[in-house]
Amino acid sequence: MNALIGLLLGVGIVFNFLATVALYRFPDVYSRLHGTTKCTTFGTIFTSLSVLLYGFMRYATTGERRFLTLGVHVIIAIFALLVTNATGAHAIARSAYRSGVRPACAVVDRLREDGGNGGVLS
Numbered sequence: 055m056n057a058l059i060g061l062l063l064g065v066g067i068v069f070n071f072l073a074t075v076a077l078y079r080f081p082d083v084y085s086r087l088h089g090t091t092k093c094t095t096f097g098t099i100f101t102s103l104s105v106l107l108y109g110f111m112r113y114a115t116t117g118e119r120r121f122l123t124l125g126v127h128v129i130i131a132i133f134a135l136l137v138t139n140a141t142g143a144h145a146i147a148r149s150a151y152r153s154g155v156r157p158a159c160a161v162v163d164r165l166r167e168d169g170g171n172g173g174v175l176s
Contacts, residue, residue, distance in 0.1 A: 055111050060075055062104035069097030082158035083150045091143040101130050 076089025106128045113121035 055107070059107050059111075062100050062107065064102030066097045066099070066104065066159045069093045069100060071097075083155055084147055084157050087143045087147055091139050095135065095139045099132060102132050102135075119149060 070093065073090045076093060077086055078084045080089050099131070106125050109121040109128065111123035112118070141167030
């Protein structure tokens, strides 16, 4: 069981490290957002799953309810992360686009063809 916890923790660390690499290596704000959002979401989920597994393992061996509470808090944190990471990245990308920041290597800009509002009535 400890090996599985270590494996989940290691995978989470690798994904969070890749998010750091994406932040420094990608050419524009949109690519950076994509790389960091995906990687930090996965990395944090794997790290949280290792904490969840640890809490349930400790609850099973000791019977202390604080470890069960830890597991519930981790599940709530994962759901909050899934909502806020995607929403925050979308808000940053939208504000960057409205501020005039263009993608570095874009060939076709469909938002510009729709009049700049992405087909949404304002």
